Amino acid sequence: MKVLFIGSRLYDDVAYHVDELGVESIITESNEEAPNLDLPTKYYIVPRGMDKPMEIAIEEEVDAIVPLLGIDPPLMSVAIMKEEIEKEHNIPVISSNVNAVSIASDKIKTKEFFKSINLNVPPANVLNGNDFDTEEEFIEKLGFAFPIVLKQGEGQGGKDICITNEFSDVLDYFENFETALIEKFIEGSEVSIEVIGWNGEYLPLVPVYKGETNLEGIHPIKRLRYGPCDFEIMDNEEFRKIAKHIATNLKSEGTIDMDLIYSKEENKVYAIEINTRPSGTRYLSFACTDLNPLNLLVDIAVGKFDVKELEKEMKGYYTLEIPIGDYEGPAPQEPVKEYINGNFIVHGPKGYQRVTIRGNTREETFEIAKELTGNDYSF
DSSP states (O other), X not given: OEEEEEOSTTGGGTHHHHHHHTOEEEEEXXXXXXXXXXXXXXXXXXXXXXXXXXXXXXXXXXXXXXXXXXXXXXXXXXXXXXXXXXXXXXXXXSSOOXXXXXXXXXXXXXXXXXXXXXXXXXXXXEEEGXXXXXXXXXXXXXXXXXXXXXXXXXXXXXXXXXXXXXXXXHHHHHHHOSEEEEXXXXXXXXXEEEEEEETTEEEEOOOEEEEEOOTTOOOGGGSOEEESOOOSSSOHHHHHHHHHHXXXXXXXXXXXXXXXXXXXXXXXXXXXXXXXXXXXXXXXXXXXXXXXXXXXXXXXXXXOOOHHHHHHHOOOOEEEEEEEESOOSSOOOSSTTSSSSOSEEEESOTTSEEEEEEESSHHHXXXXXXXXXXXXXXX
16 A cells, blocks of 8 residues: 655654554655655655646555645645546545635635534624724624624634724724624634544544633634533534534545634534644544544545444543643653553644643543643643
């Protein structure tokens, strides 16, 4: 079995599993100084874009292609390549198609998609900077009051987002942008959940908690995160049901994750965004369920994806993810990106590292966190 991986930065997440399966691995990468190039069977340094990876996949007669791209810009090129190489060469590409990427990469299309499948979305409007002069006129055109969230249609990682209670911030925002998608700020809990899918079969993993929404706009990556969610009223199966509903209607393939907000006051879940790339919460998903989302992409590539069996295999650990900066605690056990011989994984670049810990109970997990960092994170 021969599999082509596009991008090397995330390859260490799957390297152990690939070797365990006996898969011959090939990486295409545009940066000759990128990490993990010593891990596959072979690698090629290629120009940016999908022309060369597609050519190599055909020449090498690979059995499947697994894109491992953690950023949005290349996703449409991958989707176009997927449709071409699957149709003309019958090589499966374990990622989403053009339609799914088109919807997920445009926040306005995403919102319309959510509404079309009867999900709750925050009230929103698209305004141009010339649509108003005064605060009163702005509120009238908008249709709802402050606080609000201003966004651009495209972008990831919290880029070009302004959360505000002040009209002066709106004026400042429109100094830089002609138009904006403006949403009503929803007070609640930020939740992320991943879904792995192939051939119309979908496996929602576990809802993970990323913190409370806040007017300061603190990015979830800078907060403590944990899984699974443990809200008093809202059952986690409801989040999984919503996630599967989204993936099924989107007809996504490979991995996607979705951002939701749970309003405790309303006992209502709002759908916010979709990402058709590896999730920033994948280590929490892995720690909770014992199913590595990226390993599951490899399993799809080799024909081992069985949703019913995976549902039975899914574990229920309690997990905590801590932004640590530079980790200086005990060294992780080999293999360092698996939970085979240890109960924590350190990930991320120096200066921005996080440690994801798992235990059989909340108390055990917090105790491990204290041993690793010297800090008490219990709450």
